[in-house]
Amino acid sequence: TKTRTQSLKERERERRKNMAISQDHNKAFGWAANDKSGILSPFHFSRRENGDNDVTVTILFCGVCHSDLHTIKNDWGFSQYPIIPGHEIVGIATKVGKNVTKFKEGDRVGVGVIIGSCQSCESCNQDLENYCPQLVYTYNSRSSDGTRNQGGYSDKIVVDQRFVLSFPDGLPSDAGAPLLCAGITVYSPMKYYGMTEEKGKHLGVSGLGGLGHIAVKIGKAFGLKVTVISRSSEKEREAINRLGADSFLITTDPQKMKDAIGTMDFVMDTVSAEHSLLPLFSLLKVNGKLVTLGLPEKPLELPIFPMVLGRKMVGGSQIGGMKETQEMLDFCAKHNIVSDIELIKMSDINMAMDRLAKSDVRYRFVIDVANSFSSAL
Amino acid sequence: MAWTTSSITSASAIVLFLHYITLSLSQGGFSFTSPMAKSPEEQHPVNVVGWAAEDSSGVLAPINISRRATGEKDVTFKVLYCGICHTDLHQIKNDWGNTIYPVIPGHEIAGVVTEVGGKVLKFKVGDRVGVGCLVGSCHSCENCANDLENYCPKMILTYNGIYHDGTPTYGGYSNIMVCDESFVISIPENLPLDACAPLLCAGITTYSPLRYFGLDKPGMHVGVVGLGGLGHVAVKLAKAFGVKVTVISTSPDKKIEAIDRLGADSFLVSRDPDQMQAAMGTMDGIIDTVSATHPLLPLIGLLKSHGKLVMVGAPEKPLELPVLPLLTERKLVAGSVIGGIKETQEMINFAAKHNITADIELIPMDYVNTAMERLAKTDVRYRFVIDIGNTLKN
Numbered sequence: 001t002k003t004r005t006q007s008l009k010e011r012e013r014e015r016r017k018n019m020a021i022s023q024d025h026n027k028a029f030g031w032a033a034n035d036k037s038g039i040l041s042p043f044h045f046s047r048r049e050n051g052d053n054d055v056t057v058t059i060l061f062c063g064v065c066h067s068d069l070h071t072i073k074n075d076w077g078f079s080q081y082p083i084i085p086g087h088e089i090v091g092i093a094t095k096v097g098k099n100v101t102k103f104k105e106g107d108r109v110g111v112g113v114i115i116g117s118c119q120s121c122e123s124c125n126q127d128l129e130n131y132c133p134q135l136v137y138t139y140n141s142r143s144s145d146g147t148r149n150q151g152g153y154s155d156k157i158v159v160d161q162r163f164v165l166s167f168p169d170g171l172p173s174d175a176g177a178p179l180l181c182a183g184i185t186v187y188s189p190m191k192y193y194g195m196t197e198e199k200g201k202h203l204g205v206s207g208l209g210g211l212g213h214i215a216v217k218i219g220k221a222f223g224l225k226v227t228v229i230s231r232s233s234e235k236e237r238e239a240i241n242r243l244g245a246d247s248f249l250i251t252t253d254p255q256k257m258k259d260a261i262g263t264m265d266f267v268m269d270t271v272s273a274e275h276s277l278l279p280l281f282s283l284l285k286v287n288g289k290l291v292t293l294g295l296p297e298k299p300l301e302l303p304i305f306p307m308v309l310g311r312k313m314v315g316g317s318q319i320g321g322m323k324e325t326q327e328m329l330d331f332c333a334k335h336n337i338v339s340d341i342e343l344i345k346m347s348d349i350n351m352a353m354d355r356l357a358k359s360d361v362r363y364r365f366v367i368d369v370a371n372s373f374s375s376a377l
Numbered sequence: 378m379a380w381t382t383s384s385i386t387s388a389s390a391i392v393l394f395l396h397y398i399t400l401s402l403s404q405g406g407f408s409f410t411s412p413m414a415k416s417p418e419e420q421h422p423v424n425v426v427g428w429a430a431e432d433s434s435g436v437l438a439p440i441n442i443s444r445r446a447t448g449e450k451d452v453t454f455k456v457l458y459c460g461i462c463h464t465d466l467h468q469i470k471n472d473w474g475n476t477i478y479p480v481i482p483g484h485e486i487a488g489v490v491t492e493v494g495g496k497v498l499k500f501k502v503g504d505r506v507g508v509g510c511l512v513g514s515c516h517s518c519e520n521c522a523n524d525l526e527n528y529c530p531k532m533i534l535t536y537n538g539i540y541h542d543g544t545p546t547y548g549g550y551s552n553i554m555v556c557d558e559s560f561v562i563s564i565p566e567n568l569p570l571d572a573c574a575p576l577l578c579a580g581i582t583t584y585s586p587l588r589y590f591g592l593d594k595p596g597m598h599v600g601v602v603g604l605g606g607l608g609h610v611a612v613k614l615a616k617a618f619g620v621k622v623t624v625i626s627t628s629p630d631k632k633i634e635a636i637d638r639l640g641a642d643s644f645l646v647s648r649d650p651d652q653m654q655a656a657m658g659t660m661d662g663i664i665d666t667v668s669a670t671h672p673l674l675p676l677i678g679l680l681k682s683h684g685k686l687v688m689v690g691a692p693e694k695p696l697e698l699p700v701l702p703l704l705t706e707r708k709l710v711a712g713s714v715i716g717g718i719k720e721t722q723e724m725i726n727f728a729a730k731h732n733i734t735a736d737i738e739l740i741p742m743d744y745v746n747t748a749m750e751r752l753a754k755t756d757v758r759y760r761f762v763i764d765i766g767n768t769l770k771n
Contacts, residue, residue, distance in 0.1 A: 131682045286528040302698035308712030316703025
């Protein structure tokens with residue numbers, strides 16, 4: 001019997017062989033950013049040939065995640081251009097390698113934030129590929145064979161079957177696409193930090209954007225009482241009427257904030273802008289948990305006294321493993337949870353990015369890839 | 378308070394902060410001394426001698442106060458020993474802005490019972506007992522119901538608090554203590570009273586988070602930051618749980634005793650970048666006992682994925698929290714303060730079973746001001762304990 005390392009090495013060798021042969025094959029087309037202006041424009045490239053463990057996906061839709069914007073602008077300092085972003089991908093499997101057991105041609109599939117891991121460490125063995133030290137992101141990354149990975153603002157993608165998800169019947173491809181990042185990003189910490197163990201617990205969701213609006217829907221589906229925490233009242237009516245939140249807390253209203261002190265079991269902070277954690281901590285009950293999911297550029301300010309005196313905690317989380325991501329998709333299909341989206345054509349992407357920078361979207365742009373490229377080369 | 382105004386900018390945050398101060402002040406009470414109010418000596422029938430600070434110079438001197446007569450649920454005991462906690466130093470100097478003077482500190486109190494009230498079930502005259510940081514709570518909230526009196530919003534501190542009868546509470550730098558039975562801890566015979574007194578604060582403060590955050594499983598690797606009163610007890614408790622312990626300290630000179638005397642498995646000098654780099658991603662959890670402002674990023678880096686950094690020290694200013702490592706490795710930062718009474722008793726029993734006591738320097742009462750000066754420079758291995766029984770004179 002082969003060890004996992006041996007079979008991994010063999011897979012790598014096979015892949016390299018395929019790459020060398022197919023340099024000119026498997027042409028692909030997408031929109032890429034070439035520098036930190038972040039302006040996206042048409043880009044021709046190629047995907048690897050479909051290996052024995054691979055699934056080739058013709059892309060139908062791709063969600064626009066705020067991380068895409070951060071990456072094309074090199075906000076985090078490690079962008080390697082040209083970059084085709086996009087990690088909320090839904091499409092149809094058009095080719096499956098001979099070792100692929102989970103999918104067949106014609107299946108509706110999803111690809112999320114990660115497309116590779118070492119598949120042999122403790123994290124990988126526990127279905128926590130998202131915490132593998134050799135994690136490979138869907139875009140702006142390199143695989144171990146040196147390939148630069150490009151994301152879902154493109155017509156096709158080739159992915160190892162382990163990192164492909166089955167898209168459940170009943171989950172629409174367009175409005176379901178954002179679940180592949182936003183959905184799992186909130187679902188995983190809800191489970192890990194114990195928010196789903198008892199019904200009736202009180203969850204505060206800070207920030208009502210791509211992550212926040214999904215957190216409200218999934219939180220409600222888990223039987224939690226949900227309060228949306230926001231700086232302005234403009235989103236109040238839809239938070240309650242459309243998303244199903246139980247209440248709405250405006251952080252700039254001192255009396256309301258005072259009344260809400262010590263009322264929440266959990267707070268999920270989806271805000272990326274710089275902010276102090278003190279007001280959010282004060283909302284927590286004793287033993288309360290603050291989960292931070294946003295990606296601020298600078299460290300946040302952590303008040304120690306309130307944390308110590310109330311045995312409170314702040315923890316993070318990053319997407320989820322493949323098994324849990326599939327579980328989340330099935331959960332959302334069962335509870336009819338989808339993202340609220342604005343469908344756009346690929347040619348509108350730069351305008352969409354400008355609007356996203358101002359949080360001017362309810363609540364996720366999704367690119368209608370298939371219909372954008374039908375007239376492409 | 379320096380840290381309230383330094384870095385908080387939004388109006389709502391300031392309001393919340395003031396609310397926090399109000400909460401802690403209402404705990405400490407306001408000195409609305411009306412002309413009719415009684416002096417500390419006259420409030421109660423039992424005459425007590427203690428040492429108190431009268432102002433924020435923090436200089437301690439003898440004082441006559443009084444304590445209530447033994448109520449039907451009270452336990453009165455002769456104080457034999459009282460540990461000096463760093464909190465005592467903060468409070469006598471009013472570092473946190475909530476001290477009501479005169480203040481008699483001391484919340485690591487051990488002695489022998491002299492009288493019990495008619496409804497007391499758990500103690501009798503002659504029993505060896507201790508009192509820690511709490512002497513009262515509401516007994517009716519969710520936290521009290523879950524044996525978490527230390528998180529009760531109406532908890533009453535052993536000193537610098539206001540008791541149910543409206544009078545100030547005075548701590549263990551005194552010859553007699555009167556305490557509600559439900560806040561008294563029984564001390565097993567095999568634990569020497571002097572060396573176990575510090576466990577009543579330092580012990581529970583480190584025991585509770587080791588248990589609550591699941592850092593008590595044999596084979597785990599836990600770091601202890603800071604080797605002082607809290608840190609040295611944390612090492613002993615963690616070792617008794619079967620955990621591998623690494624002490625993280627700024628002073629290389631504590632290495633030998635950390636390993637040889639306290640039983641730590643290894644020692645990491647936090648100012649040595651190579652040592653810190655080599656230890657990255659190796660710890661399941663870290664108990665951080667340091668109160669001075671210090672960076673969290675290197676400590677977070679020492680944790681394995683899903684690791685936990687637990688703060689039990691109390692830096693006054695907010696610290697910078699690097700968010701990215703929390704996300705990419707699902708780590709968390711948490712706080713913890715003492716423990717409930719049930720857990721404090723459990724901790725003492727655990728210590729008795731494993732023969733765990735604090736490393737102490739026993740001092741006479743009149744050495745206390747010098748001890749405070751040395752404590753400010755962390756010049757003690759590792760807790761001063763006042764020999765109250767033999768040296769606190771009328």
